[in-house]
Amino acid sequence: xxxxxQSPRYKVAKRGQDVALRCDPISGHVSLFxxxxxxxxxxxxxxxxxxxxxxxxxxxxxxxxxxxxPEGSVSTLKIQRTQQEDSAVYLCASSPTFYQGExxxxxxxxxxxxxxx
Amino acid sequence: DQQVKQNSPSLSVQEGxxxxxxxxxxxxxxxxxxxxxxxxxxxxxxxxxxxxIKDKNEDGRFTVFLNKxxxxxxxxxxxxxxxxxxxxxxxxxxxxxxxxxxxGTSLTVIP
Numbered sequence: 001x002x003x004x005x006q007s008p009r010y011k012v013a014k015r016g017q018d019v020a021l022r023c024d025p026i027s028g029h030v031s032l033f034x035x036x037x038x039x040x041x042x043x044x045x046x047x048x049x050x051x052x053x054x055x056x057x058x059x060x061x062x063x064x065x066x067x068x069x070p071e072g073s074v075s076t077l078k079i080q081r082t083q084q085e086d087s088a089v090y091l092c093a094s095s096p097t098f099y100q101g102e103x104x105x106x107x108x109x110x111x112x113x114x115x116x117x
Numbered sequence: 118d119q120q121v122k123q124n125s126p127s128l129s130v131q132e133g134x135x136x137x138x139x140x141x142x143x144x145x146x147x148x149x150x151x152x153x154x155x156x157x158x159x160x161x162x163x164x165x166x167x168x169x170i171k172d173k174n175e176d177g178r179f180t181v182f183l184n185k186x187x188x189x190x191x192x193x194x195x196x197x198x199x200x201x202x203x204x205x206x207x208x209x210x211x212x213x214x215x216x217x218x219x220x221g222t223s224l225t226v227i228p
Contacts, residue, residue, distance in 0.1 A: 008186030031214060033135050036127070042121070042218030056215065091160055096212075105151065106216060115208070 002026065004109035012115045013082045014068050018064050021077045021112045025094030034067055035091040035107060043091050049075060082116045089113050120144045121209050123219035131227050136194040138222050140158045140207035143188065147209040151216070152181060152192045155204045164205075165192070 005024045013019050029051055032061040035043035036059075052074040058063050060067070064083075069075040079086055093106035125188045130136045138152075148169040153161035167174040167181045167190070174181050180193045194201055204223045208216040 006160075033214075035217075035218075040220065042123075042208075042220045043216075044218070045215045048214055059215070093160075105166060107163065108153075110158065110160045112134045 004092055004094055004107055006052065006090075006109040006112050008112060009110060010113050012116075013115065014033075014117055015082060015084060017082050018080045019114065021079075021090050021114070023077070023092030023094075025073065025075070025092070026096075027073075027109055029094035029096050029107075031097070031106075032069055033093040033095075034063075034075070034077050035085045035093065037047045037089040037091055037092060037111070039088075046077070070115055074110075082114075084116050087114055087116045118143075120147075121207060121217045121219040123207060123222050125222050125227070126220070127223040129198045129225045129227060131162075132195045132199055136192075136197045136201065136224055136226070138192040138194075138205050138207075138224065140190045140192075140219055141188060142190075142209050142217075144209070144210045145188070145210060146211040147213075147217075150181070150183060150190050151208045151210075152179075152207045153208060153218075154201075155206060155221070161206055194224075197224075199226045199228050202226050208224070 009023045034046040037043045047067045048056040049069040064080045066078045088113040091111045093108045095106045151166040152164040154164045155161045164181050183190045206219045206221045207219045
């Protein structure tokens with residue numbers, strides 16, 4: 001079956017531009033996560049959705065970052081007024097369920113590489 | 118502050134030998150640990166996981182060991198194959214659903 005897909009795969013933006021990154025999770029997956037991966041680093045958590053509810057946005061680095069998942073499937077990560085330090089790979093992951101006390105495996109998309117000039 | 122650490126950025130191993138990748142963590146509340154494998158230009162792919170109630174989990178050529186007292190886990194690959202060459206990330210999770218990742222170890226298996 002289809003895995004997690006992300007678009008665009010590559011995005012170049014001028015400093016100050018707004019960007020929107022899309023994630024299509026695996027069909028039926030309840031949970032969706034966004035991560036930011038800087039060069040040479042591991043993925044760092046940004047935000048988490050359970051269906052359409054954004055339950056944790058503690059990792060968003062500033063109020064320029066906004067994520068939504070209005071119908072509980074596709075999600076969009078929006079970055080306003082991009083800065084050079086926003087350059088990174090943005091990864092989306094989904095998992096089938098959320099069990100209290102046990103963590104489901106997360107399945108990752110290929111990522112969107114954002115370069116801010 | 119990095120809660121999950123992989124202190125070896127790279128590792129080279131001869132084909133057929135054992136690869137051992139190490140990971141240390143600082144948060145004693147972590148109770149679920151995973152290893153992901155990542156090829157260039159692809160997202161991380163789940164490899165193997167272990168719950169804190171176990172100290173070993175095996176899946177084919179891959180075994181993960183957990184030492185809770187030392188806050189240390191390791192991934193053993195035996196025998197190593199050239200197709201195993203990739204970046205390996207360990208990740209940990211606690212009471213929430215957020216995963217904390219290490220910085221990765223680049224494994225090269227030499228034919």
